[in-house]
Amino acid sequence: MTAPFPTRRQEEWRYADLDALKPVWEQFAEPVTLTVGAGESLEEVWLPAAEDVRVRRVHLALGAGAKARIFALNTSPVYGRIELDVSLDESAEFELFGANIGTGVSTNEFVTNVRHIGAGGRSRQTIRSVLNEKAVGSYLGKVEVARGAQQTDGEQSVKAMLLDRGATANCKPELEIYADDVKCAHGASVGELDAMQIFYAESRGMDPASARALLLEGFVMLLWDTAKDADDIREAAREALRRVV
Amino acid sequence: MLDITNLHATVADKPILTGVSLHVPAGEVHAIMGPNGAGKSTLGYVLAGRPGYEVSDGSVSFLGHDLLGMEPHERAAAGLFLGFQYPVEIPGISYLQFLRESLNSQRRARGEPDLSGGEFIKLAREQAGLLGMDAEMLKRPVNVGFSGGEKKRAEMVQMGIMQPKFAVLDETDSGLDIDALRIVGEGINRIMRGAGKGVLLITHYERLLEHVRPDRVHVLQAGKITRSGDIELARDLEREGYAEAAA
Numbered sequence: 263m264t265a266p267f268p269t270r271r272q273e274e275w276r277y278a279d280l281d282a283l284k285p286v287w288e289q290f291a292e293p294v295t296l297t298v299g300a301g302e303s304l305e306e307v308w309l310p311a312a313e314d315v316r317v318r319r320v321h322l323a324l325g326a327g328a329k330a331r332i333f334a335l336n337t338s339p340v341y342g343r344i345e346l347d348v349s350l351d352e353s354a355e356f357e358l359f360g361a362n363i364g365t366g367v368s369t370n371e372f373v374t375n376v377r378h379i380g381a382g383g384r385s386r387q388t389i390r391s392v393l394n395e396k397a398v399g400s401y402l403g404k405v406e407v408a409r410g411a412q413q414t415d416g417e418q419s420v421k422a423m424l425l426d427r428g429a430t431a432n433c434k435p436e437l438e439i440y441a442d443d444v445k446c447a448h449g450a451s452v453g454e455l456d457a458m459q460i461f462y463a464e465s466r467g468m469d470p471a472s473a474r475a476l477l478l479e480g481f482v483m484l485l486w487d488t489a490k491d492a493d494d495i496r497e498a499a500r501e502a503l504r505r506v507v
Numbered sequence: 508m509l510d511i512t513n514l515h516a517t518v519a520d521k522p523i524l525t526g527v528s529l530h531v532p533a534g535e536v537h538a539i540m541g542p543n544g545a546g547k548s549t550l551g552y553v554l555a556g557r558p559g560y561e562v563s564d565g566s567v568s569f570l571g572h573d574l575l576g577m578e579p580h581e582r583a584a585a586g587l588f589l590g591f592q593y594p595v596e597i598p599g600i601s602y603l604q605f606l607r608e609s610l611n612s613q614r615r616a617r618g619e620p621d622l623s624g625g626e627f628i629k630l631a632r633e634q635a636g637l638l639g640m641d642a643e644m645l646k647r648p649v650n651v652g653f654s655g656g657e658k659k660r661a662e663m664v665q666m667g668i669m670q671p672k673f674a675v676l677d678e679t680d681s682g683l684d685i686d687a688l689r690i691v692g693e694g695i696n697r698i699m700r701g702a703g704k705g706v707l708l709i710t711h712y713e714r715l716l717e718h719v720r721p722d723r724v725h726v727l728q729a730g731k732i733t734r735s736g737d738i739e740l741a742r743d744l745e746r747e748g749y750a751e752a753a754a
Contacts, residue, residue: 457558458595459595461555463605464556465557465580465582465589466583466606466613466665467580467610467669468580468608468612469580469612469616470578476604479600480598480600482599483599484599484648487599
């Protein structure tokens, strides 16, 4: 049985392009489940595909002491959605490094629900968006800390660069905490390139346009700095930036 | 080579430089010393063209060109290099990529052909080696995770790669231990000593000047050059302090 088609009234679908999703909904209705057993590790690189609409819906269950790192590039020409529902058992670690790179009238979004069930878990979510023309890039991220999940350490860092007045960045970090000894940080910004970095690059000989292009590349590329095998996602992100900037 | 005449500059409407005049002929190294807040770093930034550092009066001629009329990247292509007091971190961009892009931008502006990837890596490795820096560090993002001393050494590697005609080095000695200070001093001599080259060495301490012997030493106080002399002036300052030596 196929799950019912979502509506905009559901918070997690608020910014979605439901018109684009409708014709292909059946193939994405059921999330994929990934399980990482106690003490095991998983590292995945999610590259964009050629389709106009690209949706990934993943349930990720991390056992005690398990580690998972996801590197994801979201750059669909119409609608891209990366949805992660993560549960962390005791001392599990989850890291997500994701980029939305969009132009035209595209919508690309990360929607996450990270549930700390056991104590001592750690989650890091770092999202960067580069948006031009009428593109929309969103991050809706909820971190839940269950009763008893003490010493949870959760962090969300979300930044966006808008290259055109018509582009939109939505950012909604959310915390739901039922334990009293936890550390949960979130930061979000939509803005400009760093003036001192621009001056540094110019003082070394780059003209203003080249300096900006390079720094914009760095703004996204820093996401892959810690990946074991980053060549493909680096190249895909570079190509997406060339298309968008 | 570098002629600064009656330079006045403000930062956020506050006057910082209040009439600096300085002449550095080709082939010479001049040192600028002075207390905190005297305007030393401001002078470096004004020469390199940092936005927000407004020149309200005076002129600077560099190799016969009006330096202040040029954009920062044009100054670099003309052969000016600023060694930053606080080198800037750029996550996501490797040092190799940053420097290759910089050097080739300068070369294009001068009508020279780009260096190929292979040629550039050879040059970068060679310069890193000469300054005792592990070339593997150049694969890391620009200055990210570098110690204070490593950042300063990396600035000198950049200078070796760029081969500028004139270098303004803003407290390149701060954050260096004794061995690193000697290596950096030797690097400055190797890269910047010679006919047709010049250096303005901004420093608080006389130590670096024992490695890089300046031809002239100037004291900058409250936005003006108040004294000039030879290395003996730097030694006097080290002994007596600025307040005493100015008297």
